Amino acid sequence: MYGLGEGRVVVGCGGFTCQDAEMPPHACAVDPDGLARWCLEHLGSPPAEEIFRSGHLSAVIGLRLADGREVVVKVRPAAPRIAVCVEVQRRLFQAGYPCPEPLTGAAPFGGDIATAEVYIPGGSVLPGADVAAAAFAEAFARLIRLVPSPAEVSALAPAPSWAAWNHAGNGLWPRSEDSDVDLDEVSGAEWIDDAGRRARDRLRIGASGAVIGHCDWLADNLRWSGDTLQVVHDWDSVTADSEDVLVGFAAALYSTIDADKLATVEDTRRFLVAYGHARGRDLSADELHRAWAAGVWTRAYDAKFQHATGRPITSLSEDEARERLRRAGTPPDELTRATR
Known part of the structure; x- marks a missing residue:
């Protein structure tokens, strides 16, 4: 299947008439x-x-x-x-x-x-599981090396909602591009709000200069020939942010053995290490903290959207949020427990 996330949902549709009722x-x-x-x-x-x-x-x-x-x-x-x-x-x-x-x-x-x-067809959705972290990280590092600087192009604002941790609105969550639901007005699963808030507060500390990168580094947006990157799709998901934030998004969103499952905590750690190797300089302690925080924020946003629309919460668990926040240097012991 042609790898086009286009907003994190891909549904096939044949002919000039929609053949799938689920397609927007x-x-x-x-x-x-x-x-x-x-x-x-x-x-x-x-x-x-x-x-x-x-x-x-x-x-x-x-x-x-x-x-x-x-x-x-x-x-x-x-x-x-x-x-x-x-x-x-x-x-x-x-x-x-x-x-x-x-x-x-x-x-x-x-x-x-x-x-x-x-049109570039074909390719596999994942490289080999044993090299996935390095392959995805090296592909992202190469992108960051080659992309123009923000000063060379016009403004990319606003960022896609799942990357808009620093949006201009008053609430915690930005509005989704494909829903009128105000996530800030949705009650329940308070631990998601707490995780997102703590991640956002950490991201507001120590930001570096902006670079351009791809903020939807999901497996379905990349295709591989063996372990070699064949093509990256979905360039509407380009945004400008600090490098550590963009790397944190990518490290939290890629997959290793199943394109339908996001990176585990260990998968994210491996990606961040591999990214440092690929760029020729390990991420500093502050960069690592901000990268972990960025991953928490984007997955908490998706989890909040899933909760708000009555879907199973699959993007983040409470235990995983605690561990990721710990690695972001944010004390997780006060994270509000979910209502069970």
Whole structure:
């Protein structure tokens, strides 16, 4: 399956009509005539065949054009940051990083915005379990080395919600892109709020200069040829933050033996060690604390969203939150116990 997280949910959909009731309406509502016109105008050729349709926050449509090229068109709500994400992806491709080549900039699609890139199929969802930590960490370190600096591109704000620990709102949690639920108004599972608050408070201490990175380093967004990285997808998940925060997100979100299971505490530790080796300098004690705190925050955000929408809480457990907070240098003994 084409690895496109596009907001942490990937659901397949065949043909120009949605075949899966679970797929969000936005991913199914792309008008085929409008798509054909857009492709002809921006790619010089209309679609001849639809290869796949998937997505969550975006409609992600694989197409074979009449001229034989295979492309992926992404349609999503208009936002200024999308053009910057495409520019970052273009520069990384030109620098030799394994990402799809952008074929267009961000162009209007009705009231939305669309982009196109080369279709790169195939690849395995995970490298070998014994090398996963090093493989994912080295791929992330290479990205950080090659990415442009924030000063070279326009602003990437706002960050995607699961990375927006320092959002401009008054509450603890930012608003999700795909829900009107105010997480700050949802009661229950107080330990999640406490974990997120403690992680955020730690992240507010000792921040370094911002770099650009990928904030959704889930296994489904990467593909491997053996233990070699083949391609990284979902470049809408580009944001700017301090390096330790971005590394902390990645270390907490990747997988080792099952793409549906996030990193364990030990998996995260191995990633952080491997990242230091890959960049040629171990993370300092402060960087490690902030990296652990970032991982707590992003997984607590997902856990809070799961709780708020009545889903099983799978992104973080109370015991794991305590251990991760301990490694972040934040005393976990006052963490509010969950209501059982």
